[in-house]
Amino acid sequence: MIAIVVNPSMPITNLSDAQIKAIFTGKAKNWKAFGGPDKQIVVVIRDQASGTREIFDKKALGATDTKVVESAGSAIQCSSNGVMREIVGSTSNAIGYISFGYVNKNIKAISFNDVAPTVKNAATGLYPIARYLHLFTKGEAKGAVKGYIDFMLSDKFQNDIVAREYVKIKDVNIK
Amino acid sequence: MSANDNKMDINNLSMFYGDFKAIEDISLDIPAQRITALIGPSGCGKSTLVRCLNRMNDLINGVRVEGEVILDGENMYAPGYDTIALRRRVGMVFQRPNPFPKSIYENVAYGPKLGGIKKKGELDAIVEDSLKKAALWSEVKQNLQESGQRLSGGQQQRLCIARVIAVEPEVILFDEPCSAIDPVATQLIEDLMAELKRNYTMVIVTHNMQQAARVSDYTAFLLVQEQGEPGRLIEYGETNTIFTNPEDERTERYITGRFG
Amino acid sequence: MSEGPGISPAATMRAMVTGDRDRWVKLLMFCCASVSFLGVLLIFLFIFRESLPAITKVGIPKLFLSTDWRPASGHYGMLAFTFGTLFTTVAAMIIAAPLGIGAAVFIDQVAPEKVGRGVRRVIELLAGIPSVVIGWFALTLLVPFIRSVTGSSGFGMLAASLVLVVMSLPTITTLSAESLRAVPVELKEASAAMGATRWQSIYKILMPSAREGLIIAVVLGMGRAIGETMAVQMVIGNASQATASLLQPGSTLTTRIVQDMGEASGVFRSALFAQALMLLLLSVFLIISIRLISRERKHA
Known part of the structure; x- marks a missing residue:
């Protein structure tokens, strides 16, 4: 499963699929619209080759094999979960996604459509950003x-x- | 020769490159508005000596000087002496013509510009005047903007003289100025020196004895007696005397071409 | 490959014995030169061939002159990355050129000989550090530093440009020092004898005399910067946008190629080769400009 993560200092605990899509496609640019501080959103994504990105694009952004969803052009691309954690963990206004096992105290996993990213929610299919x-x-x-x-x-x-x-x-x- | 007529007094001058003593205990007066020639075989220290007279040797690492050189009553080796000002008073023309890779105009204007002259009219006048004094004006007045390095060797050397004249020095040192140029150009330079004698005190290093005889009023003969020893002054006097009736036997042997 | 065409060992021996060695050495040298030449030519042809599908399918304007890079939906504009390459390179040169030339002046003119040699060795050592090490260093120190000072993510054009400063500095410094040393000592003496201070001599005579050499040093430094990949990729953020903001993430041609080549196929892959072609063109442009500068120097 993949968790959507922000910096622990970001006072946001939940985002809807529409909000996530707006953020990751670059349409939303400021945290203020989501109840956060008046700061630019730094979007961090994975590279084209990443399986994590593939699943995230499909399950969270609604991409299909025939319909692509393009990430924001300003998004930082990183090539590993470790770097993702490093960037989001140290940049107060960043948002990204990460393989669940990499979540630690340096980053904060938030709920998606009011469903928390927990093993239980993923197992029951309630939390959708997961795969076999x-x-x-x-x-x-x-x-x-x-x-x-x-x-x-x-x-x-x-x-x-x-x-x-x-x-x-x-x-x-x-x- | 009274002391008042001397532009420079060299007193007990020795110079060392590191541990090696190049010249030893040289005392010599440079009379004002005369040409003094320094002659001697290769390696006798005559170039070293002339470079002590505007402290050019300061540029070389590990050089040390003992003794003094008095210019107009002041020792130029005294602590705190302004070498920059010194070199504007004591100009130098080198063995190989060395114009800057700039236009003829900029070559001559270089010194005055360093001296803070900025007005174009003023600079123009200095450039023209200096080139005229160096007997080069008529040859280059049409192409002052051309590179100074495109001139012939002899012209380049006269450009270097013009460059020195432009800062209005009191003394001009010539370090074998004609060794790299042809006889016709040499003749021009020698004529020029005779002309400049009215206004400037000059010292010329040459290994060409005929040249020394032709241009100079006074001649100093330097010699290294044994390999590894420093150069010493053997004899100094009026050029006529040195060449016709030298006191020292070694001088005579040198000027008659029997060694060196 | 071990034997040249038609050269038997016996023939070689005979040639040696008859003292005909020159011809064989010449032939050997010719073969070496041919291999290098053909290698370069083949790389050129290969890259051109591989980028042809993108050129024909996407078209030159949309491929080279568009900043729209969304490969998943068929947009392959590389201008954002060409711009990124040029922007980071120029930004790096603005810092590296004065720094490198300044260091060269120090090494060759100002410092005592031993100190100068020491500084020179250290800078040459810098050239030997693999770029991945410099990139990692920048990732762990420089990026967090920029982040804490500016409040941005830290990744972006500034970090990339600073990395390129480090990468190009040795080239610029050593070549500049070389060209300063080549200025005849007579010119320095002449300037000093005119009553110029050391700085006046350096500024008014030495640097203008070495001008072409200094320019070539900077151009070669640019070549180094344009081609740098690994260290830049680690800190530039690899965003696909065109940006002239120092704190925004972006990409260069090289980082985009290495970022995307793993999964690219078809036109996508070909578009990456077209970016390689663009890089080659930039290098050729630099080499031609060096030729022109050198020719000017010979004529001066």
Whole structure:
């Protein structure tokens, strides 16, 4: 799942899909319109090659395979979650999006359409900016590949590793 | 020769490049409005000596001077002496013609401009006057804006003389001024020096003894006796005497071409 | 490739034995020169060929003269990046040229020989630092500094220009010092003998005498700045807008290429090659201007 993040000093806790779209396409330029300070909005996005950007553009901005939504020309492009966190965490008037596992105290994840970005909300499908991470095999998995998949689906791996940054597969409950 | 007629008095002058002593204990008077020639074999320190007379050696790292050079009653090596002002009073013409990569006009106007003269009319007059005194005016008056470096070697040297004259010095030092130019141009420069003698005190370094005999009133002979020793003054006197009846045997051997 | 065409070892031996070595050395040199020449030519042709689809499909005006860069919806205007390249380069030169020439004057004219040599070594060392290191340094120190002083994001044209100052400074300084050293010592002496102070000599004689060399130093520094990629990409913000504001994020041609080449295909990819073509044209332009300056110097 992807969290929309702002600087902790930004007194904003929720933005609607229309507001997000206005901000990320460059139509809205000042925080004042959203109840924030009278400051320019610094939009931070990921580069073209980023999967995070692809999902964000689709699920938050409403892009489809045939209809693209162009990000603001003034948006800062960064090429990793780490840099994203660094920029948003240190720029008081920045907004960006980040893979949920990277959220820490330096940045503030905000709600989207009044839904908080939590594992529970993502698992139930309430929080929409999320995706499945797939494993692909050539034909039916067998041998070591099968073992690897079994390991990833095991409770130990799901509890110890996945739960730290992602949503466990058995928690996913999207109607 | 009374002291009053001397423009410069060189007293017990020695000069060192680091640890190496280039000239030692030279005492010599430079009479006003006369031409004094410094002669001697290559490496005898005559160029070094002449460069002590406007403190050009200050530009070289590690140079140290002992003794004094009195100009109009003041020691130019005294602490706090203004070398910038000194060099405007004691001009220099170098071995190789070295006009600036600027127009003929700007070459001559360089010194006056440094001196703070800005008015075009004033500068024009100085440029014309200096070029006339350097016997170059008639050759260049049509193309004052051309680069000074496009002139012939002899013309370049006269341009350098004009450049020096433009700051109205009292003394002009010539460091082998004709060694890089042809005989006809040399003749012109020598005539020019004779002309300038009325207004300026001049010192010329030359390794051409005929030239020294032709142009100078006084001649000083310098010599390094043994390899590695400093250059010393061997004999100094009126040019006529030095060339016809030298006191020192070494002077005689030199001017008759038997060594050096 | 290991053997030249038709040159057998026996023939080579015979040539050596008969003292015909010159011809073989000449041939070898000719081969080396040909390889370099052909390499350059091939790069040129390749880039041109790869950018052809964009040139034909998008058209020259919309490709080269438009600032509209939205590749996902088929807009491939590169002008914003060409402008970014020129803007950051010129901004960098405004600082680097006086700084570099000033340092050169210091090294060659003012400082005691040992100090001058030391400063020179340090500046040459700067040229050897990989650009990614300088970029990282700028990312961790310069960008936060700009951010805290200006309240902007810190990323943008200013950070990029300052990085380019660092990148081009060694070129400008060493070449300027070289051309100052080439000024005949007689000119310096003549100026001093006219009663000029050291500064007057430097300003009125030395620098004008070295003028062409100093200009060439700056132009080569520009070449360095135009081509710089990694360090700039890390701090410029990589926005697709055209901006002349120092605090706004933007892109240069090089950073746009490296930012987008990973996922680009089809016309998008070709449009990036067209940007490479633009870069080549800028370099060619610089090289021609150096030729012209050198020719002027020879005629002077």
